[in-house]
Amino acid sequence: MPAIPRTPIALAVGLVSLCAAFGPQAFQSASSSPFQPAVPRIWDDQAMSMLELPLANPIGSARHAPANYYYKIPVRAIYKSYPIYEPGHEPRGYMEWLKTRQPLIIWDATHHPPLQTREDWIRAGEMVFDSSTFFYNLDATLDQVRSPDWYQTVGVPVTANGVMPFERYVIRKKGAIEVSGNSCATCHTRVMPDGSVVKGAQGNFPLDRNVAYRYRAGVARCAQQRAVSVRRALGAARSACRSRHSHGATDCLAA
Numbered sequence: 247m248p249a250i251p252r253t254p255i256a257l258a259v260g261l262v263s264l265c266a267a268f269g270p271q272a273f274q275s276a277s278s279s280p281f282q283p284a285v286p287r288i289w290d291d292q293a294m295s296m297l298e299l300p301l302a303n304p305i306g307s308a309r310h311a312p313a314n315y316y317y318k319i320p321v322r323a324i325y326k327s328y329p330i331y332e333p334g335h336e337p338r339g340y341m342e343w344l345k346t347r348q349p350l351i352i353w354d355a356t357h358h359p360p361l362q363t364r365e366d367w368i369r370a371g372e373m374v375f376d377s378s379t380f381f382y383n384l385d386a387t388l389d390q391v392r393s394p395d396w397y398q399t400v401g402v403p404v405t406a407n408g409v410m411p412f413e414r415y416v417i418r419k420k421g422a423i424e425v426s427g428n429s430c431a432t433c434h435t436r437v438m439p440d441g442s443v444v445k446g447a448q449g450n451f452p453l454d455r456n457v458a459y460r461y462r463a464g465v466a467r468c469a470q471q472r473a474v475s476v477r478r479a480l481g482a483a484r485s486a487c488r489s490r491h492s493h494g495a496t497d498c499l500a501a
């Protein structure tokens with residue numbers, strides 16, 4: 247079997263299993279506590295074998311990981327996260343305050359939020375929906391999400407109170423503020439024309455324009471770095487030349 251990246255599968259399918267827990271059957275009983283949702287077993291070898299229509303030439307068919315592999319994948323931790331505000335709406339001192347936050351795991355193999363009532367489960371599902379799987383400022387950098395140019399050029403919608411709801415700040419190490427995303431929220435949050443938010447809809451974060459913006463910023467950065475390294479190389483060559491010249495060498499002219 248080909249090598250399979252571990253955590254993305256665990257997360258994606260783990261989350262979907264949670265979402266499945268909120269399907270219509272899960273809520274047949276009225277709000278009463280304690281609530282016992284029907285969480286189906288998500289990775290089922292037989293169901294996986296029927297995921298796709300058989301291809302005309304099966305040589306190209308996907309081979310899915312078996313359930314006994316899936317259930318060995320470690321659970322990904324969910325860290326506490328914080329909203330990203332567009333410039334002009336960020337509370338005063340927010341960045342400094344974030345830098346003082348300790349990393350806090352809100353869900354992993356040993357921690358979890360309260361799971362007693364139906365409302366607890368809905369809140370917990372929302373927590374998973376919002377939890378990031380990309381860190382390291384992959385989708386956008388801290389400078390970008392705090393610059394008006396990014397919002398204007400990419401056309402990123404924000405909520406009525408100035409929150410950019412598709413990504414979150416996550417603190418996994420004290421002092422390091424990461425713009426994080428690729429959560430269900432990144433692709434399934436819709437900001438409506440009146441600035442309200444529909445979670446679980448067809449999202450309207452302009453992923454395509456954001457990728458283009460990132461590439462263009464990368465190209466500009468490369469050109470800048472190239473110019474700097476050319477200048478450095480020239481400078482080094484000149485000073486080597488000057489030093490040899492001052493020691494009597496005549497094969498190069500000190501510029």
Ligand code: HEC
Nearest residue numbers: 257258259260261262265374375428429430431432433434
């Ligand atoms: C990178 C973007 C992206 C992320 C992240 C993402 N989705 Fe989706 N999702 C899509 C797209 C695009 C479709 C539509 C696919 C299609 O129609 O072929 C979709 C379809 C779906 C559907 C099917 C909707 C239908 O009408 O049948 C569900 C359910 C869903 N996503 C749930 C989730 C959940 C839960 C998560 C988080 C674990 C998630 N998605 C994360 C992009 C994403």
